[in-house]
Amino acid sequence: MNLADVRLDEFLRMMQNTAQPTQAPALAPAQLLPKARDLPENYRSMSPTEARARLRDLKSEAVQRASNQRWSDAESKEWAALTREHRMCLHLLAxxxxxxxxxxxxxxxxxxxxxxxxxxxxxxxxxxxxxGVFSLSGNW
Structure with missing residues (x-):
């Protein structure tokens, strides 16, 4: 059957004849869902900004512990070896x-x-x- 040859009223009639009501799947009972955990007292009063800062600190600490100060790749190692000022210059130039x-x-x-x-x-x-820059360094 080519839909281009079917008139609109015929199409609607076919859709009504074939459409069957479907029932939504049942949801899990509430007692099977995991219960919400209460936050420790010191976390309840945190603002979103403070929470993000705390998560960044925890992430950095976890990375340091997991890597034992080792680096996963050469790029990360070289970036860490740069001073803050050199990193700022690279951001500015980029x-x-x-x-x-x-x-x-x-x-x-x-x-x-x-x-x-x-x-x-x-x-x-x-x-x-x-x-080719040597003289400016003063080490020639």
Missing amino acids: GIDGELTELALREWRELPGPERAAIKAEVRSLRAAMA
Whole structure:
């Protein structure tokens, strides 16, 4: 059957004849659902901003404990070795908007992909531009 050959009234009649009411699936009884846990007292009074800051601290602590100060990749290791000022410069040169001091404190894996790509491109550009610079360093 070609639907292009069917008139609207015929289509509606066919749909009414074939449509069968379906029943929604039953929900699980309330007693089977997990119970909500009460938060400890010191967490109940936290604002969302404070809670996010606490979660960031806990995440950093967990990463340090899990890695025993080791790094999962060379990029993270090199990023961690840079000073905050150098990180701020790279953010600025890469055109990343925001509070530079806050951005510079983030770990490499916390940076979104586009920001990491922009910083990598800027480092490649700087490396090429600085390849011939010796006299300015004063170490010749």
